[in-house]
Amino acid sequence: MKIHNYSAGPCILPQSVMQKAAEAVINYNNTGLSIIEMSHRSKEFVGVMDRSIALVKELLSVPEGYEVLFLQGGASSQFYMSALNFLPKDGKAAYINTGTWSAKAIKEAKLLGEIEEIASSKDKKFNYIPKDYIVPNDVNYLHYTTNNTIVGTQFKHVPETDVRLICDMSSDIMSQEVDISKYDLIYAGAQKNLGPAGATLVIVKCDALGKAGRTIPSILDYQLHVAKESMYNTPPCFSIFTCMLTMEWLKELGGVKEIEKRNKAKASLLYAEIDRNSLFEGTAAVEDRSIMNPTFILKNDELNADFLAKSIEAGINGIKGHRSVGGFRASMYNALEIESVQVLVDLMKEFERVYG
Amino acid sequence: MKIHNYSAGPCILPQSVMQKAAEAVINYNNTGLSIIEMSHRSKEFVGVMDRSIALVKELLSVPEGYEVLFLQGGASSQFYMSALNFLPKDGKAAYINTGTWSAKAIKEAKLLGEIEEIASSKDKKFNYIPKDYIVPNDVNYLHYTTNNTIVGTQFKHVPETDVRLICDMSSDIMSQEVDISKYDLIYAGAQKNLGPAGATLVIVKCDALGKAGRTIPSILDYQLHVAKESMYNTPPCFSIFTCMLTMEWLKELGGVKEIEKRNKAKASLLYAEIDRNSLFEGTAAVEDRSIMNPTFILKNDELNADFLAKSIEAGINGIKGHRSVGGFRASMYNALEIESVQVLVDLMKEFERVYG
Numbered sequence: 100m101k102i103h104n105y106s107a108g109p110c111i112l113p114q115s116v117m118q119k120a121a122e123a124v125i126n127y128n129n130t131g132l133s134i135i136e137m138s139h140r141s142k143e144f145v146g147v148m149d150r151s152i153a154l155v156k157e158l159l160s161v162p163e164g165y166e167v168l169f170l171q172g173g174a175s176s177q178f179y180m181s182a183l184n185f186l187p188k189d190g191k192a193a194y195i196n197t198g199t200w201s202a203k204a205i206k207e208a209k210l211l212g213e214i215e216e217i218a219s220s221k222d223k224k225f226n227y228i229p230k231d232y233i234v235p236n237d238v239n240y241l242h243y244t245t246n247n248t249i250v251g252t253q254f255k256h257v258p259e260t261d262v263r264l265i266c267d268m269s270s271d272i273m274s275q276e277v278d279i280s281k282y283d284l285i286y287a288g289a290q291k292n293l294g295p296a297g298a299t300l301v302i303v304k305c306d307a308l309g310k311a312g313r314t315i316p317s318i319l320d321y322q323l324h325v326a327k328e329s330m331y332n333t334p335p336c337f338s339i340f341t342c343m344l345t346m347e348w349l350k351e352l353g354g355v356k357e358i359e360k361r362n363k364a365k366a367s368l369l370y371a372e373i374d375r376n377s378l379f380e381g382t383a384a385v386e387d388r389s390i391m392n393p394t395f396i397l398k399n400d401e402l403n404a405d406f407l408a409k410s411i412e413a414g415i416n417g418i419k420g421h422r423s424v425g426g427f428r429a430s431m432y433n434a435l436e437i438e439s440v441q442v443l444v445d446l447m448k449e450f451e452r453v454y455g
Numbered sequence: 456m457k458i459h460n461y462s463a464g465p466c467i468l469p470q471s472v473m474q475k476a477a478e479a480v481i482n483y484n485n486t487g488l489s490i491i492e493m494s495h496r497s498k499e500f501v502g503v504m505d506r507s508i509a510l511v512k513e514l515l516s517v518p519e520g521y522e523v524l525f526l527q528g529g530a531s532s533q534f535y536m537s538a539l540n541f542l543p544k545d546g547k548a549a550y551i552n553t554g555t556w557s558a559k560a561i562k563e564a565k566l567l568g569e570i571e572e573i574a575s576s577k578d579k580k581f582n583y584i585p586k587d588y589i590v591p592n593d594v595n596y597l598h599y600t601t602n603n604t605i606v607g608t609q610f611k612h613v614p615e616t617d618v619r620l621i622c623d624m625s626s627d628i629m630s631q632e633v634d635i636s637k638y639d640l641i642y643a644g645a646q647k648n649l650g651p652a653g654a655t656l657v658i659v660k661c662d663a664l665g666k667a668g669r670t671i672p673s674i675l676d677y678q679l680h681v682a683k684e685s686m687y688n689t690p691p692c693f694s695i696f697t698c699m700l701t702m703e704w705l706k707e708l709g710g711v712k713e714i715e716k717r718n719k720a721k722a723s724l725l726y727a728e729i730d731r732n733s734l735f736e737g738t739a740a741v742e743d744r745s746i747m748n749p750t751f752i753l754k755n756d757e758l759n760a761d762f763l764a765k766s767i768e769a770g771i772n773g774i775k776g777h778r779s780v781g782g783f784r785a786s787m788y789n790a791l792e793i794e795s796v797q798v799l800v801d802l803m804k805e806f807e808r809v810y811g
Contacts, residue, residue: 121481133468136462141773296690298653318534333531337693
């Protein structure tokens with residue numbers, strides 16, 4: 100049975116990527132060696148790293164003056180690392196709190212200086228994106244999270260500000276076009292649209308670095324990673340290699356512009372059914388709905404277990420909502436095909452026919 | 456042509472592990488999902504994590520009172536993290552300097568307090584393990600590196616001390632039996648004997664934690680990772696899964712005791728040839744020779760390029776010495792078979808016949 104993988108991350112990757120990754124685990128490019136047993140200093144793996152960085156630059160139209168890094172530790176490492184590199188000892192930073200992930204970023208940054216939470220949607224369980232806020236001019240940077248996987252909200256506009264902009268794009272990077280030039284630092288765990296867990300993408304504006312005046316441990320120092328071209332320490336080779344394959348797939352398909360069109364079509368299909376179906380209800384503010392992670396509930400939550408059971412019977416994997424909020428979440432990352440969304444929509448229709 | 460993989464890390468893994476890892480990248484355990492697209496919270500991956508931890512405990516006879524973690528960032532992250540968790544603000548730690556890796560550990564720890572380098576083999580380019588040193592009683596811990604991949608030396612005894620013991624075992628973990636109870640913290644990047652790059656094994660004595668009195672960022676806090684059972688953030692799933700496969704292979708083969716016997720046989724075979732062959736010379740002090748990374752030179756270094764070319768012709772990969780020291784290095788991790796060592800030995804004999 101075909102599995103329709105709605106996992107929130109690690110998540111679906113293209114079948115062709117899985118096939119090529121598996122082949123490389125046996126024999127990379129006819130070297131007689133597996134991609135996982137090759138020195139990261141070999142010309143083969145240096146080639147993989149270079150190509151991965153070039154693909155990020157190409158697919159996201161990264162302007163001159165930015166560096167692309169592949170690190171480890173996920174966004175959870177970046178919460179602390181970004182503040183350590185961008186927040187001076189007597190500095191101040193502004194954060195927008197849109198849920199679990201931005202709250203974690205705030206918590207780690209508070210270890211390093213004054214953090215002003217300039218906007219929050221906590222009052223309504225984070226089911227919307229704050230809009231009426233003013234970014235102070237005296238902060239060292241503004242941090243926000245573009246897409247909130249747990250509650251299913253997403254920024255539709257880049258916050259207006261003249262201060263440096265730091266953004267956690269873990270769950271929507273490469274899902275839609277983005278103007279990199281507006282940012283000083285973008286970070287993203289790989290395990291949504293990029294590849295397997297274990298790699299972390301960082302895009303950083305070079306002239307924004309080295310200004311915090313702190314002593315930074317080597318492993319947490321963007322400048323050092325830039326100087327060492329992501330090879331300060333042994334990189335997560337397999338994860339990076341598979342990110343490269345996924346980006347090649349994306350390029351082949353038409354790039355970020357094309358995938359954005361497809362992602363919007365998938366989201367429209369599902370949200371239309373959520374809104375039409377008498378049994379279901381979306382949980383995020385309509386204007387802030389995430390293209391990546393639609394969240395919804397059954398108006399009668401006594402039907403939850405049955406709907407979940409029927410979804411599993413239909414080959415649908417991973418639509419149970421995050422343990423902190425319940426309900427349902429259909430994560431529809433780049434590699435999920437619209438045919439899989441149709442299977443979910445059909446199930447919702449059928450469910451309404453039986454219980455409606 | 457069969458490749459004899461002497462890479463220093465990432466390095467050779469058992470062929471059967473590569474086969475199983477590749478299969479799981481296509482379809483893990485008949486779930487219809489790839490191991491790289493499954494939620495880390497799925498019962499399948501939680502099972503992988505639990506089994507990996509159980510295998511570490513079994514293979515290394517980890518006593519009660521210790522926790523096993525799988526983190527990210529490699530030993531290079533642990534250099535700072537270990538000091539952050541074990542060195543109080545007004546504390547002092549002792550380090551033994553046996554080369555590049557311990558020097559890096561010292562550098563990062565110095566950001567956090569007083570570091571006493573109680574012994575060093577720098578006077579002889581780190582070609583031996585210091586023996587005449589006294590560990591002060593007033594330090595918070597002693598740190599050392601068991602095996603030094605670049606210079607090919609290895610501790611043959613655990614330093615005698617009553618203070619807490621922290622050890623970087625990146626390059627010889629699970630290659631030989633070790634008395635875990637002597638240590639308070641052991642860390643090891645996965646990419647030698649455990650699996651692919653991207654995972655980091657930590658074995659920590661629980662009652663040694665929480666005593667530094669520092670505010671520790673979440674991602675660098677062993678106690679938090681213990682409480683969250685290595686799932687504080689998304690773990691490097693594929694790397695951990697492949698570590699599990701490698702440990703299953705090791706268990707099947709007879710465990711650490713058996714692999715130690717095989718590793719010693721491989722090392723004896725190569726060192727005997729290095730000592731016998733009139734063209735070659737070992738570079739590490741005989742009594743401190745590494746079982747994992749024999750290092751050697753050609754007495755006439757004009758022959759280097761030719762020997763390297765002939766080794767590649769013979770299917771031997773990765774015996775060029777580290778760029779910082781030159782010469783040759785034959786890294787012989789657990790999965791390298793003695794037949795591959797024989798190929799190298801035969802080549803050395805043939806080389807002597809031609810040039811001797």
